Structure formats: structure tokens, C-alpha cells
Amino acid sequence: MNTPMIVRAIRQYAGKIQTLRNQARTERFLNSLPADIRKDIGWPDRFGEHGLFR
Structure with missing residues (x-):
């Protein structure tokens, strides 16, 4: 694995962590x-019992 690939992998991982x-x-x-x-916006019923992101 060369350096640019390692940097890209780290950036992708950091991006996923930030999204979470x-x-x-x-x-x-x-x-x-x-x-x-x-209730007016439909939270969480509109998105299932676990909310929007699960």
C-alpha cells in the first residue's frame, strides 16, 4: 500500500466518522x-421506531 492510498483510506474513514x-x-x-x-414533523414515527439514521 503506498502513501496516497493510505491517506485516502484515512480520509474516507474520517469522513464516515464525521457523518455518524x-x-x-x-x-x-x-x-x-x-x-x-x-409530532407535527412526524418524528420518529415517520422514520420507524429507531429514528432517522438507523
Whole structure:
């Protein structure tokens, strides 16, 4: 494995980690909204029992 391939693999992994963190942050934010607002936007019923990202 040469250096550019290692760098690319690290960047891809870091990108996946950042995506997971962003998804978790969004889900926490949506879960923190008042129940009536969550109901109005269909959270989490619209996306299944596990929320949007699972």
C-alpha cells in the first residue's frame, strides 16, 4: 500500500466518522424538541421506531 492510498483510506474513514457524529447530533436535537413539534414533523414515527439514521 503506498502513501496516497493510505491517506485516502484515512480520509474516507474520517469522513464516515464525521457523518455518524453529525447524524447523532441531529437525532439528539430532534429528540430534544417538545413532543407537539416532534409530532407535527412526524418524528420518529415517520422514520420507524429507531429514528432517522438507523
